[in-house]
Amino acid sequence: xxxxxxxxxxxxxxxxxxxxxxxxxxxxxxxxxxxxxxxxxxxxxxxxxxxxxxxxxxxxxxxxxxxxxxxxxxxxxxxxxxxxxxxxxxxxxxxxxxxxxxxxxxxxxxxxxxxxxxxxxxxxxxxxxxxxxxxxxxxxxxxxxxxxxxxxxxxxxxxxxxxxxxxxxxxxxxxxxxxxxxxxxxxxxxxxxxxxxxxxxxxxxxxxxxxxxxxxxxxxxxxxxxxxxxxxxxxxxxxxxxxxxxxxxxxxxxxxxxxxxxxxxxxxxxxxxxxxxxxxxxxxxxxxxxxxxxxxxxxxxxxxxxx
Amino acid sequence: xxxxxxxxxxxxxxxxxxxxxxxxxxxxxxxxxxxxxxxxxxxxxxxxxxxxxxxxxxxxxxxxxxxxxxxxxxxxxxxxxxxxxxxxxxxxxxxxxxxxxxxxxxxxxxxxxxxxxxxxxxxxxxxxxxxxxxxxxxxxxxxxxxxxxxxxxxxxxxxxxxxxxxxxxxxxxxxxxxxxxxxxxxxxxxxxxxxxxxxxxxxxxxxxxxxxxxxxxxxxxxxxxxxxxxxxxxxxxxxxxxxxxxxxxxxxxxxxxxxxxxxxxxxxxxxxxxxxxxxxxxxxxxxxxxxxxxxxxxxxxxxxxxxxxxxxxxxxxxxxxxxxxxxxxxxxxxxxxxxxxxxxxxxxxxxxxxxxxxxxxxxxxxxxxxxxxxxxxxxxxxxxxxxxxxxxxxxxxxxxxxxxxxxxxxxxxxxxxxxxxxxxxxxxxxxxxxxxxxxxxxxxxxxxxxxxxxxxxxxxxxxxxxxxxxxxxxxxxxxxxxxxxxxxxxxxxxxxxxxxxxxxxxxxxxxxxxxxxxxxxxxxxxxxxxxxxxx
Numbered sequence: 124x125x126x127x128x129x130x131x132x133x134x135x136x137x138x139x140x141x142x143x144x145x146x147x148x149x150x151x152x153x154x155x156x157x158x159x160x161x162x163x164x165x166x167x168x169x170x171x172x173x174x175x176x177x178x179x180x181x182x183x184x185x186x187x188x189x190x191x192x193x194x195x196x197x198x199x200x201x202x203x204x205x206x207x208x209x210x211x212x213x214x215x216x217x218x219x220x221x222x223x224x225x226x227x228x229x230x231x232x233x234x235x236x237x238x239x240x241x242x243x244x245x246x247x248x249x250x251x252x253x254x255x256x257x258x259x260x261x262x263x264x265x266x267x268x269x270x271x272x273x274x275x276x277x278x279x280x281x282x283x284x285x286x287x288x289x290x291x292x293x294x295x296x297x298x299x300x301x302x303x304x305x306x307x308x309x310x311x312x313x314x315x316x317x318x319x320x321x322x323x324x325x326x327x328x329x330x331x332x333x334x335x336x337x338x339x340x341x342x343x344x345x346x347x348x349x350x351x352x353x354x355x356x357x358x359x360x361x362x363x364x365x366x367x368x369x370x371x372x373x374x375x376x377x378x379x380x381x382x383x384x385x386x387x388x389x390x391x392x393x394x395x396x397x398x399x400x401x402x403x404x405x406x407x408x409x410x411x412x413x414x415x416x417x418x419x420x421x422x423x424x425x426x427x428x429x430x
Numbered sequence: 431x432x433x434x435x436x437x438x439x440x441x442x443x444x445x446x447x448x449x450x451x452x453x454x455x456x457x458x459x460x461x462x463x464x465x466x467x468x469x470x471x472x473x474x475x476x477x478x479x480x481x482x483x484x485x486x487x488x489x490x491x492x493x494x495x496x497x498x499x500x501x502x503x504x505x506x507x508x509x510x511x512x513x514x515x516x517x518x519x520x521x522x523x524x525x526x527x528x529x530x531x532x533x534x535x536x537x538x539x540x541x542x543x544x545x546x547x548x549x550x551x552x553x554x555x556x557x558x559x560x561x562x563x564x565x566x567x568x569x570x571x572x573x574x575x576x577x578x579x580x581x582x583x584x585x586x587x588x589x590x591x592x593x594x595x596x597x598x599x600x601x602x603x604x605x606x607x608x609x610x611x612x613x614x615x616x617x618x619x620x621x622x623x624x625x626x627x628x629x630x631x632x633x634x635x636x637x638x639x640x641x642x643x644x645x646x647x648x649x650x651x652x653x654x655x656x657x658x659x660x661x662x663x664x665x666x667x668x669x670x671x672x673x674x675x676x677x678x679x680x681x682x683x684x685x686x687x688x689x690x691x692x693x694x695x696x697x698x699x700x701x702x703x704x705x706x707x708x709x710x711x712x713x714x715x716x717x718x719x720x721x722x723x724x725x726x727x728x729x730x731x732x733x734x735x736x737x738x739x740x741x742x743x744x745x746x747x748x749x750x751x752x753x754x755x756x757x758x759x760x761x762x763x764x765x766x767x768x769x770x771x772x773x774x775x776x777x778x779x780x781x782x783x784x785x786x787x788x789x790x791x792x793x794x795x796x797x798x799x800x801x802x803x804x805x806x807x808x809x810x811x812x813x814x815x816x817x818x819x820x821x822x823x824x825x826x827x828x829x830x831x832x833x834x835x836x837x838x839x840x841x842x843x844x845x846x847x848x849x850x851x852x853x854x855x856x857x858x859x860x861x862x863x864x865x866x867x868x869x870x871x872x873x874x875x876x877x878x879x880x881x882x883x884x885x886x887x888x889x890x891x892x893x894x895x896x897x898x899x900x901x902x903x904x905x906x907x908x909x910x911x912x913x914x915x916x917x918x919x920x921x922x923x924x925x926x927x928x929x930x931x932x933x934x935x936x937x938x939x940x941x942x943x944x945x946x947x948x949x950x951x952x953x954x955x956x957x958x959x960x961x962x963x964x965x
Contacts, residue, residue: 175962175963179814180815180964181962181963181964203814203815206815210808210815214807214809214811215808215809218729220710222712223712223713223716226713227712227716228812228813228816230716230717230718230722251709252710267812
């Protein structure tokens, strides 16, 4: 398989069994070159295990993984020439300064474009003259993001890259991901935040308890996504109109207050509220685990349906 | 919380208690086999041991009534316990103060409304409880082992045990106090080790130079040595006990005050982080294999260079004052002039190069702790996420170890030669070189075993190396006791180095050390190829 034609990431029956039902089991996914692929799952689902297998840091119990057609185990060194990586937990470089960390890992990566590093650090407002131990959690994350992006890799493998970043830097990170994709890079990004992957990804693999549940398009994701909504009215509650709205479930009304669950778009609910005197409306997104449980309640662990 | 804190000491307790239980057993056996049974034989044995004690004064206190089993075990087994428990106290205090903060356990306890003074008190109490178990085990082992040959006074053992327990708790309290000044686990370990080395030197200097007797009383080691109740006619030193108790209370109160004044994961005193820092370009060393690892370890290396140079100067200075008095002992005169007409050279061979073995082994262990930390702190995973072969990681560690060890050995030998010349005795340069370079393969054996341990069990690497060092030390004593062939003693890494300044390079030992280093780093390479990296 020529590396130019190969999928950016492909796995076949990839498994890492830690015993007691923990690990990753029979993962079959294919990430096309140039796409941003979200890897979504609750804590402990197997996201980090998958990424460590792709990076050759863990050994599969069975199955294989390839990056640009290169075997992730036997050709690990060659694979890493094409990959930029953000670990879930930043490494602890202690007394080394940010610039020294860049030089240390940059030299191992085969050299870096200093002008590009400067551009990245300015965008993320990161001071490289500081010692690593002086950095806040967010700044440590920014440094590992710079390390991942600095050699313009063909594939970015990012394990929960926005955890610890403030909202402004999260937005800047999303812009960086889009720019990387425009430059032809592929992005494999894990997250447990539904709205985040919806925001930047082309497709999403959903993993739960070590099994790939679904490879979803953005439309599928909208269906999974739900919000708990509470509406307070000045007068009567238009309960029937709201019950008839598409994607609105679990409607309960008490006094002048209504609670419901909205899946997908808010437009049908907004339509049902036309003419009513709404005093207050609150909405919150449940945790991914909660959304999964609601979406897959009663069903056995699903078999992937790759798109 | 006290129970949980005690649980955190369980591995230290198991490891160090094992050493403290086995040592009296071996030493009673050695005495029974070597000391003879008649009064004349015992007196001759005691005379020999007195000569040996001078050679080993950097490790053992002055012997007292070594013509008796109780006196011998007190000197040979319980005398070394002060060094053994120091390692435990340093590690336990650093772990209790800084390790638990890095694991955010302290955050949880404080959030659960445990007061800071109570936390300090409970950590001190939990270590005290663990130390008590270890000391009681050592006491029991001593009484039972001695009962096979000649009974020892239980009250005497209890007195020495009390002194040892107080030494352990004192060292823990003092190390906990200096750990308040640091901001990391490794910083706390280094600060604790530095303090303990200074206190230890204060004691051993007085073992050879009585003019330093007053100075030695600042050291908890002296307070411990002053009790010799195990031997017939010995006593429990009340002044030493009182000073230990006072030191524990003072260090405990000061630790609680310091802890109350500082931030979690912060040092007691810190300079404010400047608004702007000077943007220094990164060192070019970071671009080159081996050099970049040496650069990362540069402060460790600098610290060991300084310690080695200071100890070398100290030992050489000590030699000048002590060599004349040693020559009055017939056994020592023969030993010190063996292979050289100059007894001073013999003294340097015994004292400085014996100490240098311990120093370079300590440096190797420190390097290994850095490799293990790279693993547990995610740096190894970061390195392996770049296009680097796994074998290159081990090769680079070996290269950096060679560079570091060569530098430390060279600095130590140079300092010894310069100090000696300054005191009017010129050391034979060829001899010093001949005795110095075998220290490199000697230290590499520890580094190589550490490479295997840090690759296979990164969190237990230092414990594994400690067991090796202890086993190596004991191997010299075991063969006669167990009726093993004499060559088994040569398996001790300390034996493999030999005494090259006096008797020339021990080539068989040298080849063995090189083989261990090659096999060790080779095995580490194979393990690294197969292992998983990260959590």
